[in-house]
Amino acid sequence: MKSLLNEKAVEISVPGTRVFANKVAVLSDGINLTLGEPDFPTPEPIKEAAIAAIRENKTGYSHNAGLQELRESVSSFFRDEYGFYYNPASEVLITTGASEAIDSTFRAILREGDEVILPAPIYSGYEPVIHLAGAKPVYLDTSRTGFLPDPAALESLITGRTKAVLLNYPSNPTGVTLEKELMDEIVAVLARHDVFIISDEIYSQNTYGVPHTSFASYPQIREKLILAHGLSKSHSMTGWRVGFLLGPEYLIEHILKVHLSNSICVSLPSQHAAIEALDHCRTVPAMMNLEYTKRRDFVHGRLLEMGLDVKLPSGAFYLFPSIRSTGLSSFEFAEQLLEQQHVAVVPGSSFTGFGEGFIRISYATSMNNLIAAMDRMEDFLNQVNLGQSVETSK
Ligand SMILES: Cc1ncc(COP(=O)(O)O)c(C=O)c1O
Incomplete structure (x- = not known):
């Protein structure tokens, strides 16, 4: 029966964001930086409006x-x-x-x-x-x-x-x-x-x-x-x-x-x-943006300290650093970071071949998570760099 399916649907692959989000979800100490959604709760008045609508049939x-x-x-x-x-x-x-x-x-x-x-x-x-x-x-x-x-x-x-x-x-x-x-x-x-x-x-x-x-x-x-x-x-x-x-x-x-x-x-x-x-609730985004700005600046600073080439973005809640210096493909980087440090990011190749050489980091998560994730990523990069220098000294 499978051959009767629309091949166009069969050919679609699961987005890279989901793949790594699913993998990190089963790790008790995992930190998920793949999120494409705000980590704030929906504001109360908005929830109340929906509740009232339901009550009023x-x-x-x-x-x-x-x-x-x-x-x-x-x-x-x-x-x-x-x-x-x-x-x-x-x-x-x-x-x-x-x-x-x-x-x-x-x-x-x-x-x-x-x-x-x-x-x-x-x-x-x-x-x-x-x-x-x-x-x-x-x-x-x-x-x-x-x-x-x-x-x-x-x-x-x-x-x-x-x-x-x-x-x-x-x-x-x-x-x-x-x-x-x-x-x-x-x-x-x-x-x-x-x-x-x-x-x-x-x-x-x-x-x-x-x-x-x-x-x-x-x-x-x-x-x-x-x-x-x-x-x-x-x-x-x-x-x-x-x-x-x-x-x-x-x-x-x-x-x-x-x-x-x-x-x-x-x-x-x-x-x-x-x-x-x-x-x-028109002022809600501005309140969230204050928090996003602090997180963006923190992660951006840490990535620069780690020696990664990264632009300071002025919108959305993602950073897109280059990981070319590691010699790893974006998929290998994301996979090894997850395996070794339990931190999930999205390989740039999930965003077409032109994203190869980059990873996507979402800062729609708490500052505590970001601090811990950056510490772990630094450890990971130190290991990768160590491996590279052993390789070149052989
Ligand atoms: C660029 C872009 N467009 C659209 C969407 C989907 O938005 P919605 O939840 O409104 O369907 C996303 C979700 O991540 C997105 O990043």
């Missing part, structure tokens, strides 16, 4: 696009935070996380043989859904340009087969954000071509010292842009599964049909919780 289906009240909250939130307007009646869709937003978008726009350009290294969640839709990812190497997409290199990849360009800033896994000047240049390229732009800005509320500029704030690309977002990261709501899609009506109209066919609508108590988050 708000437990049925909503409009397929999401509660009108929530779409209005989403529209106001983006207008106030980033200065652009989408009509809640026709240009906003509430989805099961940003994940479903992106999947439904791809399924609405991609045809067999289409290509999607993605700057890499990049989050591993996109490739499987592009593949399932019959299309092909085309990666733009950013590993030699400070993880920033070079506009001319991006343009050189656009062909008649290119259907979309996916951008994810602040970036998972590198934590880099884009400066306005570079965004202007990228927008100039994208405005010249008939391609869709999917901008996954799920980490836009997690920036450190640099204000976020959204690709949705450029009117010249508005007609081809889909903005994917959600509350998982900003409000520590990963398990609530609330995401948003903002885009022009002619696109939302068709993506809505894909969305309603696979989800009908997002869980109603979660939608009520989301209204509370957007209307009354």
Whole structure:
């Protein structure tokens, strides 16, 4: 019977983040630095809003696009935070996380043989859904340009087969954000071509010292842009599964049909919780960011002291140091660090081949965990260096 399965589904591999998270979970003294979710509890008022919704029997289906009240909250939130307007009646869709937003978008726009350009290294969640839709990812190497997409290199990849360009800033896994000047240049390229732009800005509320500029704030690309977002990261709501899609009506109209066919609508108590988050808990991300900044600076400093080459990221909650000096592949590094020191990180190769030579460290965990993990990583690197010098003295 196995041969009857859709080979596209069979070919998908389990993300590297999960592999190492599962392995560390069974170690009693393990420290997990693979986490892609905030370690803070969901704020109380948000939980209370969901509890009240359940008590008031708000437990049925909503409009397929999401509660009108929530779409209005989403529209106001983006207008106030980033200065652009989408009509809640026709240009906003509430989805099961940003994940479903992106999947439904791809399924609405991609045809067999289409290509999607993605700057890499990049989050591993996109490739499987592009593949399932019959299309092909085309990666733009950013590993030699400070993880920033070079506009001319991006343009050189656009062909008649290119259907979309996916951008994810602040970036998972590198934590880099884009400066306005570079965004202007990228927008100039994208405005010249008939391609869709999917901008996954799920980490836009997690920036450190640099204000976020959204690709949705450029009117010249508005007609081809889909903005994917959600509350998982900003409000520590990963398990609530609330995401948003903002885009022009002619696109939302068709993506809505894909969305309603696979989800009908997002869980109603979660939608009520989301209204509370957007209307009354706007300062939550800033409070988390204060803590993230301390952790980022600490881990960054320790990695530099260990002699690793690492950029100071200004967004998301990841560091992406180079481990090339160890002579190990990123997978070997992650595997040996886990075996010897019970610390789990994600090999850079999980974020396409352009992530090889790097590891991803999440600092969405307590300072105590980070202190212990950095001590253990230092011991590990000392062992590796010792091994290297024995090898060379032979
Ligand atoms: C870049 C990026 N996009 C989307 C997601 C998924 O978000 P959601 O929980 O809203 O589905 C993640 C989760 O790690 C992510 O890192």
